Structures are given as structure tokens and as C-alpha cells.
Amino acid sequence: MILLLQYTLLFASVLLLVALGGCFSERSGVINIGLEGIMVIGALGGALVMKYLPVEFGGAPVMILATLIASAAAGMLFSLLLAVAAIHFKADQTITGTAMNMLATAAATVAVKAMNTAASGGHDVSSDIVYTRARDTFIVRFGNFEFNWFMLVALIALIVSYVVLYKMRFGLRLRACGEHPQAADSVGINVYKMRYAGVLASGLLGGIGGIVYITAGVSSWKFENGVAGFGFLALAVMIFGQWKPIKIALAALLFGFFRALGNVYTGFDLLKNLNLPSQIYNMLPYIISLLVLALTSKNSLAPKAEGIPYDKGTR
Amino acid sequence: MALPAIALFIAAIFFAVKKKNECWKWFAAGVAVQYITTLINTGKDELAGLISGTKADAVTALTGEQWTTCTVVIVLAGIIMLLCRYPRYEASQTLIASLLCVLGGLVIGYIVLLVIEPSGAFEAIQTILENFLTYSKPKSQMKYLGQTLVRTAPLLMCALSVLFAYKVGMFNIGAAGQYVAGACAALFFGLYFKAPWWVCVLAAMAAGAFLGVISGALKTFCNVNVVISGIMLNWITLYITNMVLSMDGVKNPMSPYTIQLRGVNPNGLLPQMDLHTLFGNEKSVTIAIPLAVIMAIVVWVVLNKTKFGYELKATGYNFHAAKYSGMKEKRNIILTMAISGALAGMGAALLYLTGIEEWETTISSVPGMDFNGIAVAFLGGLSPIGSILSAFFIQHITLGGSYVDTTYYCAQISSLISSLIIFLCAFVGFIRFAMQNRIRKRDEAMAMRKDMAAKGGSDT
Known part of the structure; x- marks a missing residue:
């Protein structure tokens, strides 16, 4: 039971971080399908720090901070x-995002394989990064419950996002650019700058989400596998959360729960006795998200100008 | 090697850009120099062979290679020059943009190779581009060309699936799931029911179409974005497929793969019609290859020459206008997704029913075939005919990647290059816009000059 809670919170943190990233980007008017790729690259940045920064150097706070900064910067x-x-360049945002997803996995694989090959003199051609010792610094144990500092990071990100989006001038301007960029431009807001800010914020949060995801349950990661569709799941969370931080947080908890169930269902006698193949549990988050989307998308509150490149000539 | 010739070609292209007829002279000179240098080079090699007494075989293979390179250089230069000479046609603009994307992808890929290990980088990129040509014997070359073509067919089908939906305004990223569903249906019917090949192909198409209909219906009735529903369905289908194909009688109990179709149900394999004799008796060469090309032509005809295709495209351009003019817009969307799904499903059947590979029931990510299909569709300028060429190219470099020297590099360098190409394809619109802008400006300048001359103004 505690394990289920722990994994739910962890996966919910990942989904929350990444979905908030998507929220910033889409609120500014740019659809970010490339979140999955951003997660992979962010995870790569963080994992490299975890592998090469010695744990003795400053202990847990330095390690956590360095990892966060590295993955955010990479993202x-x-x-x-x-x-x-x-x-x-007013490129099609969907194609660009798809290309980024492919690019991220390919680039991360090539990079890690090249590093492993060079380090081992050609014996090790895997795409794995191992970070057992560094990962331990992220965790504080309360009895059976493993508290992960990243859960706190996600909570802070939620509060900050809420404040930025709804209580600050910057947030109002950002949202205006996603709803009606022409109107925003006419009152002197630089739409391009705002959209850059939105996309960069999604890179920051997506990158952190990536490192949280790969350190959630394991202490090494095979970069060939990417992040197994988690970025897309985060997009579904964002849509289900109607592009609003608080609702996104609730949606993330729900989806995190179903994702966690797939990891720990063997611990429950009831579920174990059902004797369902593990694939069913793997499928669950996706099926739920599809159903939820089908039921809630009718009155979608999507930013009106998302996906449309802004052209100053259309004012 | 042949630097003077390349310099001449560059001059020819330069004059072609400037719209001067001189470009032909420079091009002819380039061709001549290129041939002469190759002649000298091959002569030198043969002489060296005679002196050192190496096997004549090796020398001939080497010189043959040089002649191939020579021809490729000339043809490429010619194409670029012609394109620059006649930039007004839409087709040539698309082709220029696509070639630029390929070039960009290759250059960045080369830089990545250089960063990893400078000494073998050029060789590696050459290997990727050569693919089956790395084999020296003509027979093995044909055999591996056959294998490349076998894998090109499903890739082309995925590209057709993507572009068909794209023409109707939808980005069918769900083609991956539809492809997986097609593989599931084809293999299940072939292995479990021992059905003949055409039943398997139809089952695969039906399975793909079914998934497409789900996406299309979610779009029209529940307003769910096709991209999001497609992605969700991709993962759901992948897990279902792994589950279905792990059943007894389908999966090989000794390995994570499905049973070989050739062993249990030879009728389930696509007929070969003696095509394999052309490709060094490569068993997997079947009617899949011509079938895929025929489908490309069919898609082209449907989209461009029929009322049905026109209606679909009209729905894609403007949903409301289509509705207003009396088209069944919802039916059109769902039908498009069904056709798109059927194409992707058929693609999977065209791969797995050749017996070239089995389904691995433990894979944890959706096969890259569809995502490469997106690359192919956009690289081919969203034209079914262009996709035939770009499908071959993408498959060619993907397989070429498996031949690179693995002491330094890995095969994924090819997927890096193809994803870079897709990324650059996003700029195609911009490149074409820039080209048209240039042409327009030049026309304006021309008109102005004529105007001045007519007025009798002097421009000294």
C-alpha cells in the first residue's frame, strides 16, 4: 500500500512537471508535441551529472541542485x-514536435553509446547510464516510505506556475498570446518573446520531468527506449486538466495512480488473483486517458490560437 | 579527387541560378573533366594492379566503383543545375527543398560522426550512403538491394497512410498503431488460422482501418485531437498485439519471436512470381514491392483525379465550407482515417508476410516504421510518387547504418540522420516561400528595368 502511494506520488510528480511545461507552451500558443523528446534530453543531461559528479562533492544538496540545473538546461x-x-520560421508545430521526439531518442542513444564505447575501449556498446549512488541521495526514508526530493520540486513547480500564470503580469501576457496574439500585439506585447518564454519554460519543466521519470524506480536507464510515451501521457493530463495548473495536478494524481498500479499490482492479493497479463496494467493509463479525453473534450478550453504561427501581417 | 570537375559544376550551377545560358558550357566542361579524371584514375589503378600483380577481380571492382561515383556526381550536378535553371515549377521547388533537407541531415550527421571519432567519419557516412553497394560481388549487391526493397514497401505504405490523412488536414501519427494492428492481424490469421496470404492482407487492412475509424470517430463526435488519440492508441495497440501474438500456436515457445510463417503455413506468404530470381534468389522478394508501388499510384489517382479525392481534400481545407456545400464532412473524416489506417495495416502485412522477419513479442516501443513514414511523406513533398523515391532513400540509409564500423559508431546514427531530415522538412514551407519571394523580387526588378528602358531613361 505504501509502495503504491510512493509510486503514485512519484509518477504524479513527473506528469505534473511535464504537463505544466506543456501548459506554459500551449498557453503561449505553441503546441508542444515534442515534450517526450524534451524529457529524454533532460533525462540525459541529469543522468550525466549523476554519473560523473562524485557524491562526496558536497553531498545531497549539491547533487540534487546540479542534477536539476543540468536537466533543466538540457531541456x-x-x-x-x-x-x-x-x-x-513558422514551421508546422506538429511535424517539428514529432521530429524532436525521434531526434531526442536517436541523439541520446548515439551520444550514450559513443560515450560508453569510448570509455570501455569498444567492449560496452550499450546505451545504459548507471547512477545508483547518486540516486540514493535523492531519497529520504520514513519507515517504508521513500520520500523523493523531486516530489517537493513538483509541488513547488505547481505553486510557482499558478502564481506566475494567474498572479503576475507576465502570466496574463503569456495567456493573451495564446488566446489572441493580434490583440496582445496591438497593446505592445512582444508575441514572439512571450512564445519563446512559453516554450523555454516547457523545456525547463519537461527536462526536470525527464530526470524525475528515469530515477523514479530504477538506478540505470537504457536510453534506446526513450521515456515510453510518458510525454504524451503528460499531454493527455494537460488536456484533461483543461490547461489549468490546479486541475492538472489533480489529473496527474489520477493518472499517476493508474501508472503506479502497473508497477506494483503484484503486491495486492486481489489484483494478483485476477491473474491478468501485465500488459493490461501497462495499457491502463492510456485507455483511461483516451476515455477521459473522449468524455471531456467536447467543451475544450484549449487556448484559441494554439498551433497557429503568429504573423505580424495578420493584425 | 575530382576537384576541378566539382569546381566546374559549381560554376555551372552558379550560372544556372543567374539564369545565364552559359551554364550549359560549364556543365559540359564539368562532365568532360569528371570523365577524364576518372579515366586517368582507373587507368592508374589498373596499371598499379598490373605492376603489383593483385587479383584482376579486385581492381575491376574498384574501377567499377569509380565509374559509378563519377556518374552519380554528374547526375546530381545535372539535377541541381536543371532545378536552378527552372525554379518556377512547383515540382522543382519541392525537389530543391527536399534535397536541401537531405543534404542538411547528412551534413549534421557527418558532424556528429566527426565529433565522436574524426578518423573514420568520412568512411562511415560513405558506408551509410552505400548500403548494399558495400558488397563487392554483383550477386550479393542484388540480394541486399532486394532486402532493401522488401523493407521499402511497408515504409512506402506507411508514408502513403500519413500523406493521405495529411491531405485531408489530419496528422495521422496513429499510423504506427495501425501498422502494429496490421502486423497483429496478418500474423494471427497466418499462424493461427493458417489462412492464405490474401486473407491475411485483408485482415491487416481491416485491423488498421478499425483503429483509424476509432481515431476519426473520436475526432468528429468527441472533438479529440487525432494526434493525441493516435498516440494513445499506438501504445494500447502495441500491448494488445504483444498479448495476442504471445498466444500458444503463434509465438515460438523457445524465443520471444512469433513462429516462422514459412514453416507452418507457406500459403500465408506473399507469392513471389519469380521476382526473387532478379535479386540473387533473395527469398523475401515478393509481389509486395510492385504492390506498394501500385498502391502509391492508386492513392495519387484517388487524390488528384477523382471527385471523391477532391471532396476529401476540400473537407481538409475547410471543414465548414465543405459542410456548407453539402458534403458529408463527418463521413469524409472517418472514411479518410479508415483508408489511412488500411494503408498502414497493409504495410505491415507486406513486411511480415514476406517472412523476412518475425514479430518480437517483448518489444516495449512502437516500431519506427511509421515515424520513418512521416519522414518519407514529407521528404517526398507529400506526393505519392515522390514518396516512392524518398521511401527508398530513407530505407537505404537506415539499412546503411547497420554496416558502419561499430568500434566507434552505432547503427542509430541513421535514425539520427532521418530524424534530422524530418526536422528540416518542417522548414520546407519556409524554403519555398523564400524561393518564391526571390523569384518575385527578380521579376519586379526586371519589370522595372524594362519600364525604365521604355521610358527612355538612361541608367548609366
Whole structure:
């Protein structure tokens, strides 16, 4: 039971972080299908720090901070690909995002394999990064419950996002650019700048989400596998949450629960006795999200201008 | 090697851009120099062979390769020059943009290789581009060309699926799931029911179409974005397929793969019609290859030459206008997704019913075939005919990646290059816009000059 709670909170943190990232981007008017890719690159950045930064150097706080900064920076850098293509060159945002997802997995695999090959002199051609010791610093044990500092990070991200989006001038301007960029521009808001800010924020949060995901249950990661559709699940969470931080948090908890169930269902006698194949549990989050979307999308509150490149000539 | 010739070609292209007829002279000179240098080179190699007494075989293979390179260089230069000479046609603009994307992808891929290990980078990129040509014997070349074509067919079908939906305004990322569903149906009917091949193909198409209909219906009735529902269905289908194909009688109990179709149900394999004799008796060469090409032509005809295709495209351009003019817009959307799904499903049947590979029931990610299909569709300028060429190219470099020297590099470098190409394809609209802008500006300048001349103004 505690295990279920722990995994639910962890996966909910991941979904919350990434979905908030998507929320920033879409609120500014840029559809970010590339969240999955941003997660992979963010995870790569964080994992490299975890592998190469010695644990003795400053202990847990330094390790956590360095990992967060590295994955956020990697995510932001990667999200620039989307920002430049979609904002400056008015490229199709869906294609760009899809390309980014493929690019991230391929690039991460090539990079990690090259590093492993070079480090081992050609013996190790896997795409794994191992970070057992560093991962231990993230965890504080309360009895059976493993508290992960990243849960706190997600909570802080939620509060900050709420404040930024609804209590600050910046947030109002950002939302205006997603609803009606022409109107925003006419009162002197730089739409391009706002959209850059939105996409970069999604890179930051998506990157952190990536590192939280790969450190959630395991202490090594095979980068060939990417992040197994978690970025897309986060998008569903965002849509279900109607692009609003608090609702997104609740949606993330729900989806996190079903995802966690797949990890720990063997611990429950009732579920174990049902004797369902594990694939059913793996499928569950996706089926639920599809059903939920089918029921809730009719009155969608999506930002009105999302997906449409802003052209100053259309004012 | 042949630097003077390349310089001449660049000059020819330069003059072609400037719209001067001189470009032909420069091009001819380039061709001549290229041939002469190759002649000298091959002569040198043969001489060296004679002196050192190496096997004549090896030398001939080497010189043959040089002649191939020579021809490829000339043809490429010619194409680029022609394109620059006649930039007004839409087709040539698309082709230029696509070629730029390929070039960009290759250059960035090359840089990545250089960063990893500079010494073998050029060789590696050459290997990727050569693919089956790395084999020196003509017979093995044909055999591996056959294998490349066998894998090109499903890729082409996925590309057709993507582009068909895209023409109707939908981004069918769910083609991956439809492809997986097709594989599931084809293999299940072939292995479990021992059905003949055409039943398997139809089952695969039906399974793909079913998934497409789900996406389409969710879009029209529940307003769910096709991309999101497609992605969710991709994962659901993957897990279902793994479950179905793990059943007794379908999965090989000794390995994570399904049973070989050739062993239990030879009728389930696509007929070969003696095509395999052309490709060094490569067993997996079947009617799948011509079938895929025929489907490409059919899709082209349907989209461009029929009322039905026109209605679909009209629905894609403007949903409300289509409704207003009396088209059944909801039916059109669902039908499009069904056709798109059927194409992707058929693609899977065209791969798994050739016996070239079995389904691995433990895979944890959706096969890359569909995502490459997106690359193919956009690289082919969203034209079914262009997709035939780009499908071959993408498959060619993907398989070429498996031949790179694994002491430094890994096969994924090819997927890196193809994903870079898709990324660059997103800029195609911008490239074409820039080209048209240039042409327009030049026309305006021309008109102005004429105007001045007519007025008798002097421009000294």
C-alpha cells in the first residue's frame, strides 16, 4: 500500500512537471508535441551529472541542485529547436514536435553509446547510464516510505506556475498570446518573446520531468527506449486538466495512480488473483486517458490560437 | 579527387541560378573533366594492379566503383543545375527543398560522426550512403538491394497512410498503431488460422482501418485531437498485439519471436512470381514491392483525379465550407482515417508476410516504421510518387547504418540522420516561400528595368 502511494506520488510528480511545461507552451500558443523528446534530453543531461559528479562533492544538496540545473538546461536547449522552428520560421508545430521526439531518442542513444564505447575501449556498446549512488541521495526514508526530493520540486513547480500564470503580469501576457496574439500585439506585447518564454519554460519543466521519470524506480536507464510515451501521457493530463495548473495536478494524481498500479499490482492479493497479463496494467493509463479525453473534450478550453504561427501581417 | 570537375559544376550551377545560358558550357566542361579524371584514375589503378600483380577481380571492382561515383556526381550536378535553371515549377521547388533537407541531415550527421571519432567519419557516412553497394560481388549487391526493397514497401505504405490523412488536414501519427494492428492481424490469421496470404492482407487492412475509424470517430463526435488519440492508441495497440501474438500456436515457445510463417503455413506468404530470381534468389522478394508501388499510384489517382479525392481534400481545407456545400464532412473524416489506417495495416502485412522477419513479442516501443513514414511523406513533398523515391532513400540509409564500423559508431546514427531530415522538412514551407519571394523580387526588378528602358531613361 505504501509502495503504491510512493509510486503514485512519484509518477504524479513527473506528469505534473511535464504537463505544466506543456501548459506554459500551449498557453503561449505553441503546441508542444515534442515534450517526450524534451524529457529524454533532460533525462540525459541529469543522468550525466549523476554519473560523473562524485557524491562526496558536497553531498545531497549539491547533487540534487546540479542534477536539476543540468536537466533543466538540457531541456531548455532542446526546446529551442521547437521555438526557433515554430516561432521564427513558422514551421508546422506538429511535424517539428514529432521530429524532436525521434531526434531526442536517436541523439541520446548515439551520444550514450559513443560515450560508453569510448570509455570501455569498444567492449560496452550499450546505451545504459548507471547512477545508483547518486540516486540514493535523492531519497529520504520514513519507515517504508521513500520520500523523493523531486516530489517537493513538483509541488513547488505547481505553486510557482499558478502564481506566475494567474498572479503576475507576465502570466496574463503569456495567456493573451495564446488566446489572441493580434490583440496582445496591438497593446505592445512582444508575441514572439512571450512564445519563446512559453516554450523555454516547457523545456525547463519537461527536462526536470525527464530526470524525475528515469530515477523514479530504477538506478540505470537504457536510453534506446526513450521515456515510453510518458510525454504524451503528460499531454493527455494537460488536456484533461483543461490547461489549468490546479486541475492538472489533480489529473496527474489520477493518472499517476493508474501508472503506479502497473508497477506494483503484484503486491495486492486481489489484483494478483485476477491473474491478468501485465500488459493490461501497462495499457491502463492510456485507455483511461483516451476515455477521459473522449468524455471531456467536447467543451475544450484549449487556448484559441494554439498551433497557429503568429504573423505580424495578420493584425 | 575530382576537384576541378566539382569546381566546374559549381560554376555551372552558379550560372544556372543567374539564369545565364552559359551554364550549359560549364556543365559540359564539368562532365568532360569528371570523365577524364576518372579515366586517368582507373587507368592508374589498373596499371598499379598490373605492376603489383593483385587479383584482376579486385581492381575491376574498384574501377567499377569509380565509374559509378563519377556518374552519380554528374547526375546530381545535372539535377541541381536543371532545378536552378527552372525554379518556377512547383515540382522543382519541392525537389530543391527536399534535397536541401537531405543534404542538411547528412551534413549534421557527418558532424556528429566527426565529433565522436574524426578518423573514420568520412568512411562511415560513405558506408551509410552505400548500403548494399558495400558488397563487392554483383550477386550479393542484388540480394541486399532486394532486402532493401522488401523493407521499402511497408515504409512506402506507411508514408502513403500519413500523406493521405495529411491531405485531408489530419496528422495521422496513429499510423504506427495501425501498422502494429496490421502486423497483429496478418500474423494471427497466418499462424493461427493458417489462412492464405490474401486473407491475411485483408485482415491487416481491416485491423488498421478499425483503429483509424476509432481515431476519426473520436475526432468528429468527441472533438479529440487525432494526434493525441493516435498516440494513445499506438501504445494500447502495441500491448494488445504483444498479448495476442504471445498466444500458444503463434509465438515460438523457445524465443520471444512469433513462429516462422514459412514453416507452418507457406500459403500465408506473399507469392513471389519469380521476382526473387532478379535479386540473387533473395527469398523475401515478393509481389509486395510492385504492390506498394501500385498502391502509391492508386492513392495519387484517388487524390488528384477523382471527385471523391477532391471532396476529401476540400473537407481538409475547410471543414465548414465543405459542410456548407453539402458534403458529408463527418463521413469524409472517418472514411479518410479508415483508408489511412488500411494503408498502414497493409504495410505491415507486406513486411511480415514476406517472412523476412518475425514479430518480437517483448518489444516495449512502437516500431519506427511509421515515424520513418512521416519522414518519407514529407521528404517526398507529400506526393505519392515522390514518396516512392524518398521511401527508398530513407530505407537505404537506415539499412546503411547497420554496416558502419561499430568500434566507434552505432547503427542509430541513421535514425539520427532521418530524424534530422524530418526536422528540416518542417522548414520546407519556409524554403519555398523564400524561393518564391526571390523569384518575385527578380521579376519586379526586371519589370522595372524594362519600364525604365521604355521610358527612355538612361541608367548609366
